[in-house]
Amino acid sequence: MNIVELIRKETSAFQDKIAVIQNDDKLSYKELLVKINKAADELKRNGLGQGDRVGLLCEDSIDYIITCLAVLSVYAVIVPVPDSCSHAETDELIDRIDVNFFIFDRSEYSTESYSNDSKIVFADIVVTKELWIYKRRADNSLPGEYHNLNPAFIRFTSGTTGESKGVLLSHETIVQRTDAANNALDITSDDVVIWMLSMSFHFVVTILLFLRQGATIIICSGSFPDSLQQGLKNNRGTFIYASPFHYRMMIKSDMFPPATFSCYRLAVSTATHLSVSTAADFHRKFGLELSQAYGLIEVGLPFINNSKNPAKRESAGKILPDYRVRIANPNQEGIGEIYIKGKGMFDAYFSPWRSRNQVAPDGWFATGDLGRLDNDGFLFIAGRKKNIINFTGMKIFPYEVEYVINQYHEVQDSLVYANPHNIYGELPCARIVLKNGTTDDFDLNKLRKFCYQRLASYKVPKEFILVKELDRTASGKLKR
Structure with a gap:
C-alpha cells in the first residue's frame, strides 16, 4: 500500500482538473503527479530509500505538497518540522527522530550545522521555493517492527519537542483515517477548499483526503488576512478549513462582507477549542454555522460537529461511524476521561519506541482529555486531565x-x-x-x-x- 499510488488511481478521471492553486500558480492533477515523479527520481539519485526518515522544513505551499508526496512515493518517511520552530527546536526535533535526510527552505533555516554540507534539490521541479537537502549520519538500528509497519509519517504530539513522542503513522493507517473522516466531511471532486492551516500539523487527514477525492485546494499562505481575502476573491470556494483565530479575525474585519460565504457548504474549525461566542458571531455575520472538529494525531478525526442547532455549538459533535467512544470514571456531572477506539489509530510512538499494542492493548486509546456525552450523544470537552x-x-x-x-x-x-x-x-x-x-x-x-x-x-x-x-x-x- 502506498498513499501516493492510491491518489494516482483515484484521480485518474480528473487529470486535467486543477489540484492546487497558490496565488498565480496552479497545477492540474496531471502536472502535480508529473512533478512528484520527477522529484521522487531525484530523491533516489541522492540516495534516499525505503524507510529513511526525512525532516521537511518548508512553508505551506505547492512545493510542500510535491516534496511530501515525492518522499512518500518511494516509501520513505516524512518528519514534518513546523516553520514556526526556532533553530534550536528544529535541531532537537531532527536529533530526536534521528532523520536520515533533512530537506529545508534555506530562507527558513540557514545555520552552519546543515547548510554548509547541503545542496540544492528539485531546482527544475518546485514552483517557487529553493529547497536544499542534507544527508545525515543516522542510526538505523531500529526495531524490526518499524519497517514491517510500512511507515509514512512521524509527527510530534505537541509544540514542545522534548516532551513529545513522535507518532508514527503507516500508509494503511492514513487510508483508514481519511476514509473515516470523509464520512462527515463528504469531500468530492466538486469541492474547492480554502486552506488556512499549517501543513506541518494538518497534512495527513485533510490535504491527503482532499487530493484523494480530486478536490481543488487553494493555499492561502502569506500575510493574513490579505492572503485569505485574495484567495476568496479569486476562487469560488465551497469549503473552508481554518482555526478559531482565523474565523474571529474574519468576523471583526470589514475585508470580509456578510455575503463572503454565501455559496459555501461547510466551514470547519479545528486546531483549538471553538468558543460559543465566535461560533455565534460568525453565524450572525455570515449566515453559516461553523463545524467544530475534534482531532488527535494518535486517532485521526473522530468527532465533527455538523449540527445546525445553536445549543450544540460548544460541542465537538457526535462520534463518526468508524469510531467508538466511552467516558471513563465519570463524576456526578458525567465528566470523565475520553477513550476512543476505531479505524486509523496510530501505529507506534517512535521515541522511545512503543507499539500501539503496548499503549492501547485493548484498542482503547486514553486521550488525556476530559469530557461528557449529552443525551443526544454529543461530546462536550471539559479540558485536559492534567489541567x-x-x-x-x-x-x-x-x-x-x-x-x-x-x-x-x-x-x-x-x-x-x-x-x-x-x-x-x-x-x-x-x-x-x-x-x-x-x-x-x-x-x-x-x-x-x-x-x-x-x-x-x-x-x-x-x-x-x-x-x-x-x-x-x-x-x-x-x-x-
Whole structure:
C-alpha cells in the first residue's frame, strides 16, 4: 500500500482538473503527479530509500505538497518540522527522530550545522521555493517492527519537542483515517477548499483526503488576512478549513462582507477549542454555522460537529461511524476521561519506541482529555486531565469556566489556569482578551457578577488579568 499510488488511481478521471492553486500558480492533477515523479527520481539519485526518515522544513505551499508526496512515493518517511520552530527546536526535533535526510527552505533555516554540507534539490521541479537537502549520519538500528509497519509519517504530539513522542503513522493507517473522516466531511471532486492551516500539523487527514477525492485546494499562505481575502476573491470556494483565530479575525474585519460565504457548504474549525461566542458571531455575520472538529494525531478525526442547532455549538459533535467512544470514571456531572477506539489509530510512538499494542492493548486509546456525552450523544470537552484545578479538594475544569467567560458580550477569548495556594491548594485564575482591544472602560466587577450567576462560587476565577493576546503553540492551541 502506498498513499501516493492510491491518489494516482483515484484521480485518474480528473487529470486535467486543477489540484492546487497558490496565488498565480496552479497545477492540474496531471502536472502535480508529473512533478512528484520527477522529484521522487531525484530523491533516489541522492540516495534516499525505503524507510529513511526525512525532516521537511518548508512553508505551506505547492512545493510542500510535491516534496511530501515525492518522499512518500518511494516509501520513505516524512518528519514534518513546523516553520514556526526556532533553530534550536528544529535541531532537537531532527536529533530526536534521528532523520536520515533533512530537506529545508534555506530562507527558513540557514545555520552552519546543515547548510554548509547541503545542496540544492528539485531546482527544475518546485514552483517557487529553493529547497536544499542534507544527508545525515543516522542510526538505523531500529526495531524490526518499524519497517514491517510500512511507515509514512512521524509527527510530534505537541509544540514542545522534548516532551513529545513522535507518532508514527503507516500508509494503511492514513487510508483508514481519511476514509473515516470523509464520512462527515463528504469531500468530492466538486469541492474547492480554502486552506488556512499549517501543513506541518494538518497534512495527513485533510490535504491527503482532499487530493484523494480530486478536490481543488487553494493555499492561502502569506500575510493574513490579505492572503485569505485574495484567495476568496479569486476562487469560488465551497469549503473552508481554518482555526478559531482565523474565523474571529474574519468576523471583526470589514475585508470580509456578510455575503463572503454565501455559496459555501461547510466551514470547519479545528486546531483549538471553538468558543460559543465566535461560533455565534460568525453565524450572525455570515449566515453559516461553523463545524467544530475534534482531532488527535494518535486517532485521526473522530468527532465533527455538523449540527445546525445553536445549543450544540460548544460541542465537538457526535462520534463518526468508524469510531467508538466511552467516558471513563465519570463524576456526578458525567465528566470523565475520553477513550476512543476505531479505524486509523496510530501505529507506534517512535521515541522511545512503543507499539500501539503496548499503549492501547485493548484498542482503547486514553486521550488525556476530559469530557461528557449529552443525551443526544454529543461530546462536550471539559479540558485536559492534567489541567484540572484542585480548589480545596473540589475539581474545576478550565473549559467549563472559559465557556461561561467567553459568553460575556465584551470578551473575545479567555484562559483559565491554576495558581498554587498554601491553604486552598490551587486558585482558579483567568487571562482575558477583550473584543474591542481596549481595557480602559472595562468593568471587571460586572464580569465577576456574570460568572457568579452561572457558576458555582468556587469555580469563579479569583483573579482576572486583562491581556492583549493569549500565547499559543505552533499548532494554534492555547499554551496552558
